[in-house]
């Protein structure tokens with residue numbers, strides 16, 4: 001567990017970490033919370049809530065600080081729409097670092113403080129019910145070694161950038177993700193790099209570029225097997 005990430009405050013007042021191992025930040029320094037809300041919640045989870053009747057099954061690449069997971073829990077409770085949340089993390093942060101993050105305070109949700117800590121202390125591969133509408137499974141593994149038992153209909157692709165970990169953004173990886181998804185599944189990422197978009201297309205996704213969060217012109221939403229209107 002890495003204890004030496006540096007904690008910083010991003011431009012919207014929410015914390016993020018600078019990875020000691022990779023030398024990059026876990027979120028946009030222009031606003032960690034803004035980025036999570038724009039990319040993963042608004043473009044991904046809200047899309048799913050409006051378009052899927054079935055239960056929402058999220059796969060997150062990169063649990064990190066748990067910000068995306070916490071925001072998703074709050075949404076599940078607000079809309080009373082069940083979410084099964086599965087997240088992958090190869091290098092979990094130390095619990096002292098999780099405790100130092102200001103997300104509970106900034107989101108004004110002390111009711112879910114224990115749930116947030118339980119996410120961080122959860123054992124690998126154990127599904128826990130963290131609130132009425134939110135179940136959570138953390139897989140402590142590299143995505144390269146992940147073998148899924150089920151299929152998903154939402155992907156939050158929140159790996160460190162292609163400049164840092166190019167192997168996580170290529171066609172082989174996108175094809176692996178594609179095969180883990182149900183038809184109509186929605187995939188979202190803050191990244192809009194040309195080579196990544198080409199990899200998604202080659203894997204079979206239909207792309208929808210969207211305006212990015214503060215500091216980023218564009219982000220990516222991609223859908224599996226879109227049914228075209230006749």
Ligand SMILES: C[S@@+](CC[C@H](N)C(=O)[O-])C[C@H]1O[C@@H](n2cnc3c(N)ncnc32)[C@H](O)[C@@H]1O
Pocket residue numbers: 025026027061062063064065066067068069088089090091092141142143144158159160165
């Ligand atoms: C951009 S951060 C994720 C931020 C996170 N979603 C949040 O809300 O704080 C990327 C994460 O991917 C993890 N990671 C790096 N390489 C990985 C790999 N090969 N497999 C799984 N996780 C990995 C890092 O440890 C880091 O926590």
